[in-house]
Amino acid sequence: MESYRGARTALIVGAGMAGLTAASAMARRGWQVEVAEIGPAGATAGWGLCLTGPSLRALDELGLADLCLAAGYGMSVITQVDVDGGLAAEVRLPRLIGAERPAMVGMARPALYRTLREQADRCGVVVHHGLTAAAVDQEGEQVRVQMSDGTVRRVALLVGADGIRSSVRRLLGLETSVEYHGQMVWRALVPRPPWATGIHQFAGKVNTAGLVPISDSQAYVFLTENGVERSVLPDVELMPRLWQLLETFPGRVEEVRSLVTGPTSVVRRPVLTAFLDGAWNRGTGVVIGDAAHAPAPQMASGAALAIEDGAVLAQELDRHTSIGAGLDAFVSRRAQRCRTLVETSVAIADLEQAQRHAEAYPLVDACHRQMAEPA
Numbered sequence: 001m002e003s004y005r006g007a008r009t010a011l012i013v014g015a016g017m018a019g020l021t022a023a024s025a026m027a028r029r030g031w032q033v034e035v036a037e038i039g040p041a042g043a044t045a046g047w048g049l050c051l052t053g054p055s056l057r058a059l060d061e062l063g064l065a066d067l068c069l070a071a072g073y074g075m076s077v078i079t080q081v082d083v084d085g086g087l088a089a090e091v092r093l094p095r096l097i098g099a100e101r102p103a104m105v106g107m108a109r110p111a112l113y114r115t116l117r118e119q120a121d122r123c124g125v126v127v128h129h130g131l132t133a134a135a136v137d138q139e140g141e142q143v144r145v146q147m148s149d150g151t152v153r154r155v156a157l158l159v160g161a162d163g164i165r166s167s168v169r170r171l172l173g174l175e176t177s178v179e180y181h182g183q184m185v186w187r188a189l190v191p192r193p194p195w196a197t198g199i200h201q202f203a204g205k206v207n208t209a210g211l212v213p214i215s216d217s218q219a220y221v222f223l224t225e226n227g228v229e230r231s232v233l234p235d236v237e238l239m240p241r242l243w244q245l246l247e248t249f250p251g252r253v254e255e256v257r258s259l260v261t262g263p264t265s266v267v268r269r270p271v272l273t274a275f276l277d278g279a280w281n282r283g284t285g286v287v288i289g290d291a292a293h294a295p296a297p298q299m300a301s302g303a304a305l306a307i308e309d310g311a312v313l314a315q316e317l318d319r320h321t322s323i324g325a326g327l328d329a330f331v332s333r334r335a336q337r338c339r340t341l342v343e344t345s346v347a348i349a350d351l352e353q354a355q356r357h358a359e360a361y362p363l364v365d366a367c368h369r370q371m372a373e374p375a
């Protein structure tokens with residue numbers, strides 16, 4: 001079966017934050033968009049994330065910022081606590097969508113995906129699950145994509161939004177390496193303590209921990225485990241090991257530790273980064289989001305870059321008469337900003353591992369201010 005011929009047809013591979021945002025932004029500008037997602041519907045893992053100001057600004061453009069604020073927990077301050085439990089720094093983040101709305105929002109991942117997916121549905125985007133691209137050929141001004149179910153798409157634009165291990169990146173011949181930074185990050189869902197009205201981060205003697213509210217009733221604990229081999233622990237070991245790691249922190253972390261009760265709410269992931277040097281596009285195919293630039297989670301801004309990519313891609317395609325020129329403009333507008341974020345997040349991860357927290361705080365502050373500049 002062959003389908004879709006036309007000037008403004010797009011196939012997006014990956015229904016994550018970048019893919020769904022790009023799909024809605026383009027569909028709103030008249031594109032006929034189909035999304036192929038390899039995973040099943042509703043498979044998003046249950047922990048939360050923090051959407052910083054640039055995410056909210058890009059979501060506002062799509063009319064989604066208020067929905068996210070309603071589904072999550074709005075905040076504007078990051079409180080950094082030093083190893084002895086004293087206040088080390090208080091970062092007041094710029095409010096990018098107006099003084100009356102908060103600077104950022106903590107949110108459960110499934111709630112964010114639901115919001116993005118419902119918007120894509122409203123915009124007429126067709127999303128398939130259990131489907132991916134198997135082979136890609138540029139045929140004149142169209143891309144011919146052989147799909148994993150044997151069907152073929154001929155589209156004007158192919159977008160790889162399939163995450164840090166992007167297979168579209170490989171199919172387009174755009175290779176980069178994925179780096180592991182000696183850190184495993186933990187997340188666990190807990191009830192929100194009343195004092196947690198912003199992000200709290202606690203420097204420990206070896207590791208870093210913290211708390212992010214994601215609704216009136218829920219928050220997630222995060223812990224960054226330094227200097228460890230990359231490994232996968234059996235599910236039954238997750239909760240006892242997280243308890244052990246949190247035990248070394250004084251003060252409020254002790255209280256937070258007692259809130260971690262259910263093993264199913266604990267996840268542990270390696271800190272991986274990638275940055276695609278040079279072009280992110282070939283012919284009329286392009287990669288966006290983590291597929292092009294995946295930062296370490298220390299700046300809590302990977303989602304911001306992914307969501308911005310979707311919005312900026314749609315803008316640049318509109319501004320140019322050819323797709324190739326639109327993609328070139330997109331990459332040149334995005335590359336330096338994304339490189340800065342990836343490199344800063346790696347520098348912060350290195351400082352954390354070296355226990356040089358005092359040097360990391362101003363870097364976090366300065367980088368958030370830089371990211372507040374227009375995307």
Ligand SMILES: Cc1cc2nc3c(=O)[nH]c(=O)nc-3n(C[C@H](O)[C@H](O)[C@H](O)COP(=O)(O)OP(=O)(O)OC[C@H]3O[C@@H](n4cnc5c(N)ncnc54)[C@H](O)[C@@H]3O)c2cc1C
Pocket residue numbers: 013014015016017018019036037038039048049050051052131132133161162163164165166167168185187269288289290291294295297299300301302303304306
């Ligand atoms: C532990 C952790 C905590 C984080 N916390 C934050 C945070 O608080 N704030 C923040 O801004 N960022 C955070 N990030 C980063 C953020 O999650 C990513 O930057 C963001 O998810 C990137 O979005 P994406 O759409 O590019 O990729 P992804 O979210 O990875 O989405 C890719 C999608 O493509 C699908 N896919 C994969 N391969 C294929 C294929 N071959 N074919 C079809 N579909 C495919 C996947 O199933 C997925 O749906 C965190 C990351 C980690 C690991």
